[in-house]
Amino acid sequence: MEFCPSCANLLQYEMRMPARFFCRSCRYICPIEKKVKIKRGVILAHKEATPVVVGEKQHVGATTDATCPKCSHGKAEFEQMQTRSADEPMTIFYKCLNQSCKHNWRED
Known part of the structure; x- marks a missing residue:
């Protein structure tokens, strides 16, 4: 264009x-x-990827009374994201707050 x-x-x-x-x-x-002029000899520099998250992810979501399907712990951290079209409901991602479990699950 x-x-x-x-x-x-x-x-x-x-x-x-x-x-x-x-x-x-x-x-x-x-x-x-x-005639189209093609420029050659352009050297691309290799660049290392910068990590987005370094180390353990800290609590970023709100907590709620949700039962973990793996360990039955009663508290979980949750975060909502729009993963489908705008007319569909949001997807809720949960993370168990039991330190020995930390299971992740989602609710569509």
Whole structure:
């Protein structure tokens, strides 16, 4: 896609000799060259990925009275996220607050 440098509208393609891009609003015309110049020799630098979470995740969600399906502990941390389309209900992610369990489950 090419945009007009004068009015920022989308340029239209016209296949005539020579081919060109043109703007319907301000009548800007840009001829298309027959030969395309390809630049070679661009060296990409390798960059290490930066971790998003370092170490153990701390409590970020609110706590609620939810029963863990693994250990039956009565408290859990929860967080809601929209994982499907906007007209669907949000998904609730739980994490058991029992230090020996820390089981994760979700409720759709």
